[in-house]
Amino acid sequence: MLKLPEELAQQFDQFIKQKEAKKQVRYMTHIERSGIKKGLTEGRAEMLLCLLEEKFGTVAPTIQDTVYKLDKKSSYEWLKRALTAKTLREVMG
Secondary structure, three states, X not given: OOOOOHHHHHHHHHHHHHHHHHHOOOOOOHHHHHHHHHHHHHHHHHHHHHHHHHHHOOOOHXXXXXXXXXXXXXXXXXXXXXXXXXXXXXXXX
């Protein structure tokens, strides 16, 4: 991961604040959008894993890895199946 030197980071922040003030809108960088998307994806995975562990006990690391790689649609499908499934295998489809 790249990290701006502190001085450049401050200059960038100041630049964005000036743009926001001028246009009277909140500017969201592609980095922020990417971070939000990643956070939502990780949050869905953590909630699904919490449900699976509560219902079925310890979830194997390989299945945990699979859960973290699920796209939004698939994670919701797993979640719906988890509500009624009798086994973890049923959830996985």
